[in-house]
Amino acid sequence: MHKNVILAFLLFSYLGAAAQSKTQSSWQQQVDYMVDVKLDDVNHTLDGEIAITYTNNSPDTISFMYIHLWPNAYKNNTTAFAKQMEENGEMDFYYSKDKDRGFIEGLDFKSGGVKLKVDTTENIDVVKVMLAKPIKTGEQVTLFTPFRVKLPKVFSRLGHENQDYFITQWYPKPAVYDVNGWNPMPYLNMGEFYSEFGSFKVNVTVPANYTIVATGECQNADELSATKSGTVDSVPPSDSRLKTVKFEANNVHDFAWFASKRWGYVTKKIKVGEREVLARVVAAEPDIENLKHIETAITYYSNNVGPYPYSHATVVHGELKAGGGMEYPMITLCDFMSEEVIVHEVGHNWFYGILANNERRYPWMDESINSYYEGQAMQKEDSKKLDLNGLIMNALVQDNMLLGEHQAIATASAELTEGNYGMSVYGIGSSAFGYLKAYLGDGIFKKCMLAYYETWKFKHPLPDDMKKSFETTSGKNLTWFFDEVLQTNKKIDYAVCKHKQGFELKNNSAIAAPVPVKVTADGKTTTTWYEVFPGESIILPSAAKDRIAQIDAFGETLDFNLGNNKTDSKVKLKFGSGIDKPEFKEVYVLPALGWNAYDRLMLGLSFHNYAIANKSLQYMVMPLYSFEKKSLNGIAAVSYTMPLDGAGEHLIYSLDAKSFNFEERESFGKDYKYIKVAPSIEYVLPKSNQRSPINRSIKLAYNFIELIPDFDINRSEKVSIIENVIERNRQFFTLDYKLENKSSINGFSLDIGAQYGLISSNSVLADLANPTPFDSTRRRFFPHLKDSLTSANLLTVSSIFKYDLDIGLKNKPLQFRAYGSYIFDSPDATIYKNTIGSLDKAGLYDYRFDEYLMHRNATYGMFQNQISNRRAFSKFVGLLASNETWLLDFQISVPLPGKIPIRPYVEFMAYDDLDKETWNSTGKKLIYNLGLELQVIPDRLEIFFNLAQSSIVTDYQDGTTGGLSSNRQINTFAERITFVLDLNGLMPQKLKRQLKMF
Ligand SMILES: [Zn+2]
Known part of the structure; x- marks a missing residue:
């Protein structure tokens, strides 16, 4: 059944996506909550009651409601969450014990005293509640239900670690109803949420010695001291007295709370315009340094996006298995307390909290933009500095593009691979907004963002709402950005070269994105943005004798192919490897060391162009000198990788060569040197989708091996002669098919190979009577060529099947391996037998x-x-x-x-x-x-x-x-x-x- 669940889910989200409107209507629903909840810190459960008041502002009549029951995500291995974790190879939950899992139970939905019918959906963490009476435009309904949550250990966001409690995505919560209809979504680890705005009144009852912090304003005066000390050592026993702490929040779309007996906190007041915002760090050992990072975020975002509207911004240091930090309105949970994580999570108050897009469907609208601002907030003045993370990210994206594995920035969370969720959404998604800012200019970009914030704060903007807002403010057509840069998974690539009238600028990519070109002519430098139609080129006139042009000199665009971005780039020899720069055509050099039993120690150099980013054309030449044999050996490889249209589909043309000394063992211990040259072509077939664990490839290769005897074959003495053969060369055509299922559970692989070989040999005469130098273990052989070349054929097929059977041990399957080979035709040369x-x-x-x-x-x-x-x-x-x-x-x-x-x-x-x-x-x-x-x-x-x-x-x-x-x-x-x-x-x-x- 579990395979069907995920298939149904993917199909469901796909169909949902196909019909999506990309602009929001002027109305939005409102959902107000009143919750009473009590923590049982012995059994790790929550017992509560919730009243959900739903106001229908839509023009439609609502007769049912999708309600999320996200604690059920932790119930068993067939939930969408469990399947996603398994697909991503994160197996902690899969192998967890029942007592560490979680769920929600005891629900009994009523409205106006009438029990409501509840229908299940394909996901156990989403139900459909049928209303007693349909609600028309402008009408309200209040649903009541008791609930009991069994808290899981922390596998993702909700849970507990001993008696530290992280209470998130925990209560029954209606899905969003918007211009696209209902937006129900099962809980996922990789993929966030979408919720209606409203108010919360939440009363939490816990043992009196707990520190408790939450979304919203705390109504208990005695919980509001400026500092409180925590303890790292041991967990104190729970106070037998209980306390009820009341929180109220308005204009938010979620409510999270965190409680621990070990936590203390530090606070600082931060000015936002005329208002004061309380920054608070909560941890067993709260560090006042971290208050600065909250201030960095609050100040930068308030100035550049829109003023922070809430009374506090709290950062809790605790257990989390869904990234380094997770955002909730006014409060964030960080597993890793760095400036980057804190600025990012606090920044989500704007991109998620206030500008509340559908994160599951359009993760770029919160994560890409927020990651961009996080970078800006941290390096304010030095915005053009490319950081190392950014360069590594770009390199990884380039690799992905080469292999056909890249996914567009604007891809829905559930369709992204785990790697691409990081690379496309956070990595280049963030760079994309730097690109847009470079194009618009700092001032206009800021104006656009401030206007977008004003129009869409406390609302649910859709992608075209943002596009329209930016186009209106900037007065520019931004189709290239919103509809192409964000939507394409193809490389943007411009090239520039000298032309007799100046320079020729060519757009090698499939989209017409603009690029800045820096021209230095007779010492004068100007930078101009150009937009060239895909596949076409334009001439940039310049009469200057001394002239250089460079595309994207400040690394602001998403042009990944740096090799063709500058005229007059010079070949540069560099040590090791590294990051390619557009100014140079790098050749890297490394000392090389080799050893085998015949050549003994070999020393040499490796020349290559492998950099952090893989290129379509790569080479490596590694000559190695053997002192023992006084011969030059080595390895050489050149490959050309070409992405094709399908998911992961690509071609690799390769030429590999190597040469070393060895000894033919059979019969007479003859010394040889071999030279192998093997051109090949490998076709990696398209996958059904990027997340599919099934990989298939076909490789055709020709292997030519020349065997060079390291002995005199023209000796003239004839003593005690026997007849033998020596090989001259071997040639093989090989065809291999590989099928691989990389599932974490019961994965397998099948390799089937066929080869056709031609073996060429000479008959020779050998002198066994005078074996000099004599070697007791390796008899020397002094052959004389006798007659002409003979050849023999070899045809074989072989197959390897591997299967990893899950037996309930994490990452430790029972492994089966079967090998079979069959020889149809074989050479009858003695050596080969x-x-x-x-x-x-x-x-x-x-x-x-x-x-x-x-x-x-x-x-x-x-x-x-x-x-x-x-x-x-x-x-x-x-x-x-x-x-x-x-x-x-x-x-x-x-x-x-x-x-x-x-x-x-x-x-x-x-x-x-x-x-x-x-x-x-x-x-x-x-x-x-x-x-x-x-x-x-x-x-x-x-x-x-x-x-x-x-x-x-x-x-x-x-x-x-x-x-x-x-x-x-x-x-x-x-x-x-x-x-x-x-x-x-x-x-x-x-x-x-x-x-x-x-
Ligand atoms: Zn984020």
């Missing part, structure tokens, strides 16, 4: 040279046990499957409760003709292996300790049944330890993509 059996043994399985191996083809030492989780991932050490058809491998990894990072695992393997192996005297068709797994970095660095296995494998390993030759025999526990070290996955450009969800 065993390598295609798909068994892991450092190097033999990696015949495409995909991995970075510490000791490729090792037959001794610890590095021979480096295995790859992209193949069979087998922990059977030293076992060579000589089959040339099918192989199946199945593994289970079992989590242990608590913080233990060790997981027991078991592996089973079967392959064609396993029972006919010479060492398999018992004719077993299945072999097993079990042990313990230590995940240091999941999938990147893992160690496996074998504890038991089929006895025939042990007998094969220690030579009992004549399996491994004496110098390769495996006798000890240490020799059976295998490990994954995935350097591919640790490459910087990939790591950054993995880290981007901060």
Whole structure:
């Protein structure tokens, strides 16, 4: 059932959105509340009664009311809240115990003494109350109901932490009825609210030694001292006497209260025009420094948006799991007491509290604008300074745009991914208003905001109301901003270059947003705004000989592609990596270090253009010099990423190359150097929507591997000659399909790959009588080319299926892994015979040279046990499957409760003709292996300790049944330890993509 709930919810909000009017009508409803509530701090419950007086100011007759019962969001795992948390990978609530969850019960809606019929909706935290008698325009109705709230632990906003109480979104509350009809909404963690204005009279009864603060004015004189001391140490016992504290508030649309026996407070009076506003910080250890941050917000917003209308602004330091702070009228709760959080939350009194937009549908109208003002309030004078957070945010947005994962600023909360909620709404949503201000100029922008505030204070503005207000005040057409910049998920990109008549300014993007161009001609600088139609260009005339033009020199617009923003940008060599500047074309350089068993220590340099922001074209060249082999090795990679129209849809063209030395193990221990060049194209398919956990991709690659013998193949002596072959090159075409369901619960992935290979070899003659220099473990080989090239084909398919089964342990599923491979056609070259059996043994399985191996083809030492989780991932050490058809491998990894990072695992393997192996005297068709797994970095660095296995494998390993030759025999526990070290996955450009969800 739970999947249907979320689908119904998404469909519902989508249909709602499609029909939305974007301008508000002149009327709005009024809802006044009287609440009596008593806290039981032993059972963590609230018992209360509420009277809701609803005034219908709409032209419509109202016959029912949607009422929010948001404490029910914490009732079970099928609520919209629970599903969203699960989708976002925040699993605390999912795995929580019933006693820590919450709900509302005991409701009995009546009006005029008549019991009202209540219908359920698809969300248990929204009900439909049928009125006894429809209310016409101008009429009122009062609903009464008792209620009992079981308070959850804090999983989001409402709840308690021991005996600290955070009482928010807690009482039965009608949804907004506006020009678009009813706006019911289930509670969400990521996605806020929409409520009617009115008045509140709330009486709260608590044990007498609680500090209690709330929205509105406190009516108890003895609760109003200027300071009170708190305690951090222990929670005092509750006073047996009770007190009832009364609060009244007008012109607000929500009421929150907070209570604790540990809290004290400090206060300060702040002047707003002729009035005084009380700033108050409430905490176990209230810090007077934080009063300054409240003052910063009150003063800046009052001057630049509109005067603060309420009597106090209170900041409570407490427990919250929905961001760093959360706003309520006159009062905010901050989990993290920084200037940024306090200014932001207090600032919400304007953008949410007074200008009360539908936050769920248009989060940009409160969060983007408020984040912009928060930044302005904090750095007032220095408004053009780009802060580091802003630059990182821009970089992340650029990444998202490249991958087709960006979502427009004006997207509804429930449709945004968790990352985009931060990046689009708060990040570039805030920058967008800086863009608008730069375009309008400081003075006009301020006038627009003051006028918007005056017109829409204590109302519910819709997007076009704001647009109309700004257009009227500024006298400018702002369609480009409100209908395009806010609505597009495409990159805005202008380019400038020199032209014989001056400069050419081109708009490479899909929208006609204006940009400022700074022109310096013969020492004189001017900045002018231009607007160019999408895809077109204009000439900016300039006859000056010495002339430079730069787009967006102050970083005010949302033009993300800085590389084409300035004429005469110079190539600049910089150390490390960093933030690209439009003045330069940066080439970053880093010292590089490498090691493998053949090349030993390698030193080199890495030249690359990986910066904080990924670019469509990226490259890295890392030459590495091996002192041991006196040879130049290294890695090179270049990729071009192209976003397509679908959600997450994109193409990546890549060319990867690398070269290192290694030794071919089989037969004669020949030394080689390999050079691999692999062009590929990967298509990431569109998702059904950006929040979908399903990812699909197809990758086609060509792998060319040249094997260069590191020995003289033209020797003339002929002594004790045997015949053999040496490989010259390998070529593989690979086609891989990947399907991944990244759900936090029961996620899975399926990889299916096919490859077609061509192996080219020479027959050679070898001299075994004079192996110099002689090496007892590695016999040297001195071949003579005999005859011409022969070639062989290889066609295989393989598949990996992984499934994570939830067994009720948070982030610790039972993991299943199945691998299968089938060889249709194989080369009969001696060297190849065993390598295609798909068994892991450092190097033999990696015949495409995909991995970075510490000791490729090792037959001794610890590095021979480096295995790859992209193949069979087998922990059977030293076992060579000589089959040339099918192989199946199945593994289970079992989590242990608590913080233990060790997981027991078991592996089973079967392959064609396993029972006919010479060492398999018992004719077993299945072999097993079990042990313990230590995940240091999941999938990147893992160690496996074998504890038991089929006895025939042990007998094969220690030579009992004549399996491994004496110098390769495996006798000890240490020799059976295998490990994954995935350097591919640790490459910087990939790591950054993995880290981007901060
Ligand atoms: Zn906010």
